[in-house]
């Protein structure tokens with residue numbers, strides 16, 4: 001072991017504290033986020049496991065205030081229609097749209113993890129092709145977790161939003177993204193304006209469904 005590197009037990013405690021400390025923040029201050037922090041987090045995302053090592057992800061960073069506003073407005077139009085479709089009343093729709101817009105406009109940086117399928121294996125049958133795509137999505141989740149942990153380790157916060165999944169074309173068109181990029185999430189990054197309430201976790205005994 002190299003002199004000065006943590007002992008395994010210290011390393012475990014550090015990792016546990018990082019994993020438990022990461023939280024979904026939904027209200028941000030407007031303080032700037034250093035570019036290096038975002039780059040380091042995207043680099044950490046890229047170290048996630050992936051099917052055949054194909055790294056089926058790309059990340060879009062939206063820092064320009066004008067672009068964030070444009071994206072918020074474009075997505076709001078879709079969400080507005082969907083909330084009305086769900087039968088939500090006008091006041092609730094307005095409140096939810098305003099809150100979501102606030103998140104996108106206040107956080108100084110938005111990161112959009114995209115699924116990138118161009119390098120995946122191609123199969124002659126639909127079942128294996130579908131499994132390949134599911135594996136890619138699973139690994140995108142692992143990459144996003146790496147990203148979130150790296151942001152948290154650097155003293156900043158982030159929060160996973162699923163909105164682009166419901167309007168990928170809107171996000172792609174608004175930002176002029178390549179057709180091969182499939183926006184799967186939206187992650188505001190910044191300094192937390194308040195501490196979120198955390199959900200209790202399922203105890204270990206219940207997490208282990210079977211140990212055979």
Ligand SMILES: Cc1cc2nc3c(=O)[nH]c(=O)nc-3n(C[C@H](O)[C@H](O)[C@H](O)COP(=O)(O)O)c2cc1C
Pocket residue numbers: 022023024025026159160161162163196198199
């Ligand atoms: C795939 C996925 C989609 C999510 N989408 C949203 C979302 O659209 N809006 C939101 O506020 N939180 C979203 N979350 C965050 C969860 O609500 C959050 O992780 C959960 O409540 C546990 O809180 P914690 O992250 O602070 O531990 C999402 C999380 C995941 C994994």
